[in-house]
Amino acid sequence: MTLKTAIVTGAARGIGLATTRLFLAQGWRVAMIDRDTSALKDAAKGLDGAHAVACDVSVPDQVDAMVQQVLDHFGRMDALVNNAGIADFRSLADTDFAIWRQVMAVNLDGVFLTSQAVIPHLKQRGGAIVNIASISGLRASTLRVAYGTSKAAVIQLTGQQAAELGEWGIRANCVAPGPVDTKLALAVHSPEIRAAYHDAIPLNRYGTEFEIAEVITFLCSDRASYVTGQTIAVDGGFDAVGVGLP
Numbered sequence: 001m002t003l004k005t006a007i008v009t010g011a012a013r014g015i016g017l018a019t020t021r022l023f024l025a026q027g028w029r030v031a032m033i034d035r036d037t038s039a040l041k042d043a044a045k046g047l048d049g050a051h052a053v054a055c056d057v058s059v060p061d062q063v064d065a066m067v068q069q070v071l072d073h074f075g076r077m078d079a080l081v082n083n084a085g086i087a088d089f090r091s092l093a094d095t096d097f098a099i100w101r102q103v104m105a106v107n108l109d110g111v112f113l114t115s116q117a118v119i120p121h122l123k124q125r126g127g128a129i130v131n132i133a134s135i136s137g138l139r140a141s142t143l144r145v146a147y148g149t150s151k152a153a154v155i156q157l158t159g160q161q162a163a164e165l166g167e168w169g170i171r172a173n174c175v176a177p178g179p180v181d182t183k184l185a186l187a188v189h190s191p192e193i194r195a196a197y198h199d200a201i202p203l204n205r206y207g208t209e210f211e212i213a214e215v216i217t218f219l220c221s222d223r224a225s226y227v228t229g230q231t232i233a234v235d236g237g238f239d240a241v242g243v244g245l246p
């Protein structure tokens, strides 16, 4: 039996690493992509069926070279998880243009470039794309001008992909996680933000990387064969209750 292959960006830690582990447990092979070369090497150690490729998803030449390396190694690709991302919690007034550009380059350009490079290969036998947005892309706040805007754009880009790629049997969906205790969240969630999230989330806690990965791998699988163009908030109920972002 030919095993399916997924490309997971931002796979060296956090949600991307959990997604890699879950794919492997479900019998997939995984191309682990990250720009942090040493963390990537450590993360891939001992993971049977995984192949690590260093790449900054915001750099077009690196993305093209990465896709070629994945093809050379696995010979096929069936799913793309656009997970690599960076966070910045600042107001409009406090966000320098350089920071704005940096966030857009990784969170939005990275999804665009990687998708564009992978899609011709997905078209050969159909497949799935899952883009990782955030509840910050669903709600406005005073603190996330670049991050929230980049994630809202990822949600729209997902719809564009679903509309354009359905005729090739390619599904595109988006996962919008609530807060998860990863390095990214630890860097931007102050004690006040943490406390406010705990109060605002009906399940009264942060999510885990594996709770997000479960939904990502489901959306990539044939079990989700009639699901496309959707954004699924995996957020302990935060989006449903309509409280503002802390």
Ligand code: NAD
Pocket (backbone or CB within 6 Å): 009, 010, 011, 012, 013, 014, 015, 016, 033, 034, 035, 036, 039, 055, 056, 057, 058, 083, 084, 085, 086, 087, 106, 110, 132, 133, 134, 135, 176, 177, 178, 179, 180, 181, 182, 183, 184, 185
């Ligand atoms: P993380 O910081 O733990 O992991 C992100 C990984 O992406 C890192 O290994 C990093 O090296 C890699 N990366 C960053 N920029 C890259 C680039 N240009 N090219 C290649 N790799 C790059 O973060 P995480 O919490 O696991 O976040 C994963 C995704 O989930 C992000 O898109 C993030 O915005 C989203 N998200 C996270 C949370 C949360 O609370 N943790 C909430 C909502 C959405």
